[in-house]
Amino acid sequence: KELNLKNTSLYRIMDGSFEPLPSLEVLHLESSVLAKIEFGRSLFQGLVSLRKLYLDKCKISFTDQEAIFAESPNLQYLSLRENLIVSFGSRNPFLNATGLVHVDFSKNQIRRKN
Numbered sequence: 001k002e003l004n005l006k007n008t009s010l011y012r013i014m015d016g017s018f019e020p021l022p023s024l025e026v027l028h029l030e031s032s033v034l035a036k037i038e039f040g041r042s043l044f045q046g047l048v049s050l051r052k053l054y055l056d057k058c059k060i061s062f063t064d065q066e067a068i069f070a071e072s073p074n075l076q077y078l079s080l081r082e083n084l085i086v087s088f089g090s091r092n093p094f095l096n097a098t099g100l101v102h103v104d105f106s107k108n109q110i111r112r113k114n
Helices: none
Strands: 002-004 026-028 052-054 077-079 102-104
Parallel strands (some): 002 026, 052 077, 077 102
């Protein structure tokens, strides 16, 4: 139900790595260096029961990807605290994340688009 990979030297996650974990509800990836990961739909593929995802302090800046969390329809809570996020580009990474209730972006450098 819960997988804790917090404070690991994890720096790469292959697309579909979580596919064999359809019952996973909580995933902790805090304090991993995930800056070079290409965040796309297939990264979280198979996490159909995921309710909470913690990506704090991962040096994430995000790329111009759309519907990153669409493969996790039950995701309710997403924490992206203390990352390097400035903007999300022209695409909506939260498209089809209809269950999302709370997203924490505190301590990022998000700027308003002009």
